[in-house]
Amino acid sequence: MSAREPFGARLRRAMDERGPLCVGIDPHASLLAEWGLNDDVAGLERFSRTVVEAMADRVAVLKPQSAFFERFGSRGTAVLEKSVAEARAAGALVVMDAKRGDIGSTMAAYAESFLHEDAPLFSDALTVSPYLGYGSLRPAVELARESGAGLFVLALTSNPEGGEVQHARRPDGLDVGATMLAHLAAENAGERPLGSFGAVVGATLGDLSSYDLDVNGPLLAPGIGAQGATPADLPAVFGAAVRNVVPNVSRGVLRHGPDVAALRGAAERFAEEIRAAVAAG
Numbered sequence: 001m002s003a004r005e006p007f008g009a010r011l012r013r014a015m016d017e018r019g020p021l022c023v024g025i026d027p028h029a030s031l032l033a034e035w036g037l038n039d040d041v042a043g044l045e046r047f048s049r050t051v052v053e054a055m056a057d058r059v060a061v062l063k064p065q066s067a068f069f070e071r072f073g074s075r076g077t078a079v080l081e082k083s084v085a086e087a088r089a090a091g092a093l094v095v096m097d098a099k100r101g102d103i104g105s106t107m108a109a110y111a112e113s114f115l116h117e118d119a120p121l122f123s124d125a126l127t128v129s130p131y132l133g134y135g136s137l138r139p140a141v142e143l144a145r146e147s148g149a150g151l152f153v154l155a156l157t158s159n160p161e162g163g164e165v166q167h168a169r170r171p172d173g174l175d176v177g178a179t180m181l182a183h184l185a186a187e188n189a190g191e192r193p194l195g196s197f198g199a200v201v202g203a204t205l206g207d208l209s210s211y212d213l214d215v216n217g218p219l220l221a222p223g224i225g226a227q228g229a230t231p232a233d234l235p236a237v238f239g240a241a242v243r244n245v246v247p248n249v250s251r252g253v254l255r256h257g258p259d260v261a262a263l264r265g266a267a268e269r270f271a272e273e274i275r276a277a278v279a280a281g
């Protein structure tokens with residue numbers, strides 16, 4: 001067991017101190033253009049540095065979307081490494097959105113890439129895909145436990161296509177999304193104040209009262225802003241589990257850049273709406 005405090009405990013404290021908002025670092029080509037930046041490594045670096053400077057000392061979580069860095073090859077990955085290190089040094093928790101998933105030793109290698117404390121891309125948590133079977137994630141669960149990191153497992157994603165997989169039913173009637181939630185509840189059993197193994201559950205999904213969202217872990221909720229959900233939707237979607245929701249906003253904040261004050265203003269407005277919604281929920 002690592003001496004490092006588990007991710008769930010660190011996240012609970014960050015959410016209580018800073019509010020639960022997670023801002024995405026998603027350097028879309030279209031956003032680079034809107035910010036007056038070139039769609040190249042220099043533009044990527046400037047974009048990412050600006051978001052980290054604007055947000056890392058005030059929001060609980062930053063979530064870089066790995067795909068937008070990977071498309072620039074090794075130089076993009078170098079920018080990602082730097083962004084992760086700077087965001088963590090400034091006090092934000094970093095959830096790497098890389099949605100990794102594979103079997104056995106390959107999954108173990110993915111886990112080492114993001115969850116080993118000596119890895120250049122070491123992050124506080126990683127998004128993972130369980131669609132090779134939840135058990136295929138075991139190497140990542142084990143390494144996360146050792147290093148004090150966390151996972152966010154895709155359970156009920158925010159995109160409309162997700163249902164064809166996630167609503168598929170097992171012979172006993174439980175659907176795939178509910179199965180993932182049940183695995184996570186078992187993973188987090190007995191953990192206080194919050195387990196380190198969370199689910200991705202879209203804020204776009206409407207009433208989820210047929211699901212048991214009480215997994216004793218965080219629920220990363222993308223879909224607010226550009227995908228149409230609003231902070232006011234959170235209590236109706238998540239019910240009593242809203243207290244453990246980490247709402248993610250990427251383009252809804254980023255489109256206000258590159259001005260740092262404007263980015264901060266947009267994030268503060270979302271944070272305030274989220275606070276009000278959670279308090280009322």
Ligand SMILES: O=c1ccn([C@@H]2O[C@H](COP(=O)(O)O)[C@@H](O)[C@H]2O)c(=O)[nH]1
Nearest residue numbers: 065157158159222225226227249250251
């Ligand atoms: O179900 C999911 C899982 C991940 N995402 C990711 O979150 C952000 C959302 O960006 P917005 O600009 O706020 O729409 C993006 O990185 C997605 O890949 C998701 O949207 N839904």
